[in-house]
Amino acid sequence: MERFDVELRKVTKRFGEVTAVRDVTLQIRSGEFFSLLGPSGCGKTTTLRMIAGFEIPTSGQILIGGQVQGHLPPHKRPVNTVFQHYALFPHMTVYQNVAFGLEMQKVDKAEIAARVGQALELVHLTGMENRKPKQLSGGQQQRVALARALVNRPKVLLLDEPLGALDLKLRKNMQIELKNLQAEVGITFIYVTHDQEEALTMSDRIAVMNRGRVLQVGSPEVIYEQPENRFVADFIGETNFVTGVLQRAGLPVEIEVAGQLVQAGWLAEGVRTGETAVLSIRPEKIHLLPGSANGEAHQFGTAVSGQVERTIYLGTDTRYLIRLDAETRLVVRMQNTQVGHSHFAIGDTVWACWNPAHARVLSAEE
Amino acid sequence: MQAIIRRSPAIRAWILLAPAVAWLFIFFLAPLVIVLIYSFLERGTYGGVVWQPTLENYRRVFDALYFNTFTRSVYIAVATTVICLILGFPMAYFIATRPQKIRNSLLLALMIPFWTNFLIRTYAWLTLLRTNTGLINVTLLSLGIIDEPLPLFGNDFAIILGLVYGWLPDMVLPVYAALERLDRSLLEAAQDLYAGRWQVFRRVIWPLSLPGVVAGSMLVFIPSLGAFVTPAILGGGKSLMIGNIISNQFLAAHDWPFGSALSMLMMVFMLVATLIYFRAVNREGGAGL
Numbered sequence A: 001m002e003r004f005d006v007e008l009r010k011v012t013k014r015f016g017e018v019t020a021v022r023d024v025t026l027q028i029r030s031g032e033f034f035s036l037l038g039p040s041g042c043g044k045t046t047t048l049r050m051i052a053g054f055e056i057p058t059s060g061q062i063l064i065g066g067q068v069q070g071h072l073p074p075h076k077r078p079v080n081t082v083f084q085h086y087a088l089f090p091h092m093t094v095y096q097n098v099a100f101g102l103e104m105q106k107v108d109k110a111e112i113a114a115r116v117g118q119a120l121e122l123v124h125l126t127g128m129e130n131r132k133p134k135q136l137s138g139g140q141q142q143r144v145a146l147a148r149a150l151v152n153r154p155k156v157l158l159l160d161e162p163l164g165a166l167d168l169k170l171r172k173n174m175q176i177e178l179k180n181l182q183a184e185v186g187i188t189f190i191y192v193t194h195d196q197e198e199a200l201t202m203s204d205r206i207a208v209m210n211r212g213r214v215l216q217v218g219s220p221e222v223i224y225e226q227p228e229n230r231f232v233a234d235f236i237g238e239t240n241f242v243t244g245v246l247q248r249a250g251l252p253v254e255i256e257v258a259g260q261l262v263q264a265g266w267l268a269e270g271v272r273t274g275e276t277a278v279l280s281i282r283p284e285k286i287h288l289l290p291g292s293a294n295g296e297a298h299q300f301g302t303a304v305s306g307q308v309e310r311t312i313y314l315g316t317d318t319r320y321l322i323r324l325d326a327e328t329r330l331v332v333r334m335q336n337t338q339v340g341h342s343h344f345a346i347g348d349t350v351w352a353c354w355n356p357a358h359a360r361v362l363s364a365e366e
Numbered sequence B: 001m002q003a004i005i006r007r008s009p010a011i012r013a014w015i016l017l018a019p020a021v022a023w024l025f026i027f028f029l030a031p032l033v034i035v036l037i038y039s040f041l042e043r044g045t046y047g048g049v050v051w052q053p054t055l056e057n058y059r060r061v062f063d064a065l066y067f068n069t070f071t072r073s074v075y076i077a078v079a080t081t082v083i084c085l086i087l088g089f090p091m092a093y094f095i096a097t098r099p100q101k102i103r104n105s106l107l108l109a110l111m112i113p114f115w116t117n118f119l120i121r122t123y124a125w126l127t128l129l130r131t132n133t134g135l136i137n138v139t140l141l142s143l144g145i146i147d148e149p150l151p152l153f154g155n156d157f158a159i160i161l162g163l164v165y166g167w168l169p170d171m172v173l174p175v176y177a178a179l180e181r182l183d184r185s186l187l188e189a190a191q192d193l194y195a196g197r198w199q200v201f202r203r204v205i206w207p208l209s210l211p212g213v214v215a216g217s218m219l220v221f222i223p224s225l226g227a228f229v230t231p232a233i234l235g236g237g238k239s240l241m242i243g244n245i246i247s248n249q250f251l252a253a254h255d256w257p258f259g260s261a262l263s264m265l266m267m268v269f270m271l272v273a274t275l276i277y278f279r280a281v282n283r284e285g286g287a288g289l
Ligand SMILES: Nc1ncnc2c1ncn2[C@@H]1O[C@H](COP(=O)(O)OP(=O)(O)OP(=O)(O)O)[C@@H](O)[C@H]1O
Pocket: A015, A018, A019, A020, A038, A039, A040, A041, A042, A043, A044, A045, A046, A047, A194
């Protein structure tokens, strides 16, 4: 059996009437960069706080390193947290901040000095030991918060939107630094963010949350390419949702949209033939061909015909809005691989084609 | 002239400050200077002074009778301050950690008794504490819990009780203000970094609330040291403080120069005590955020 650093088993947390986290089960592997991704208020922070011990689950179990945590207070758990607004002690210097956790664990003075030195070196803050947090920039404060947590060599580091307060450029730099740092120290990171791009670029695996539930767990590629429900497909990247009626549940899945039958490579559980369902396909997975190229279009696997309604030139690629019928539009993104070659004009009749493996039929709900 | 005023910010600032400066000079500095001068003069027979310089008043200040009262007053003021801190800190912490709405009600509840006149409230304690007819002793005696009345009145205990009662809100409010500003996530960060309850208090809550503790201690210590209403009523005429002696010199003994010398001694002592206190606190590192 695989050992997990952190395990949540059917964890639910209620605050009075509000259910912040609902029946969440997660298994986080050792050394993994694991992200909790979801919109504001979906329960990411609450999940993290339960792992840290600041909140106790209403029901369910949390295990860290195979040990059931129960009501264990935060200072007895082998995890450390990097808080959203850093929560640096304003009355202590950088050195004192970083040394705090070691002092509390009664590590001896010489070792504290050595380890604090290492930690500050790791986050490139050597020489700032005697400054107070107020005398540091946002990015530097962020690093102190990291060093203060890492110096304790926790099993697991919990990070609650650690880059949320930084400006875009610094944020991008820190993303890379954080990722490198994690690889260097080999500690398991549980990383909370509502920024899908951040989650995609940094994580080994992502859990997408909404309204207290975990909707899907997987690698960035799986989350992006194989969303299992409408929310995940919609929250990560851009996608087309086209409502239709399911015609065939076996492979290839067939669904009728805008009066035309198209194929998809995957069907969500519980959707039956004859029921309303949603076809989901990413704009860049669709290829446009002229309306005259009948045969070629069907070699792609599946195709629908429509008219170009709008084109937007974006430099690297061009976005087309394709009208299938009065209610139905498809967004298509074609790369501009050739100079001076505008593919299609408004009003052109075109085939929108795709490989069925790239399209998914999802439940119409959620 | 107007042009000069408009152009020079310094002159404008002085003009704006003038009323305040005049106020301080007339009602604060001038009386202080008068007291200082009087303390080096000889007494007039029916009050007032004779313009004859002398150091006699300062010599008398160190007479055992007065000096002992002075040291006892210091002891009472220190005890009052410490007790106010011990009682007031948890109160302030409790209030500061309640939800906003409850907080305001609690603060109001803390203030309500103080809408009544100080004298009346002190007399109310008298009816509770008096040795033979006080409510506490009468009740305990009639219930047979005690055989002899407890010495609740006419001693240092009664005075300290009265002072603590009177000045407790002056401790609670500044400490509350400091604690309310305290970021809760700092406490969680400390817990997260393996600090138990006591260490969270010692290393985070306490140093960050020190500015409030300092302000509160000053607000309690200074009026306690100079108190004369509370010892006059609850001291039962037997237990007096330096404030009573000073007021006696002016009102009863008609010895203004000696009263002035005692006042100067008290002020110098307060100044020195305050400075030492501030330095000690700064070493703790809290106030210098
Ligand atoms: N102490 C609390 N008392 C009552 N409700 C709470 C408490 N903490 C969180 N909630 C509620 O639980 C839900 C989840 O909150 P949580 O802070 O976990 O969201 P989040 O995903 O971290 O959101 P954000 O991205 O905005 O930080 C919210 O509806 C919130 O209002």
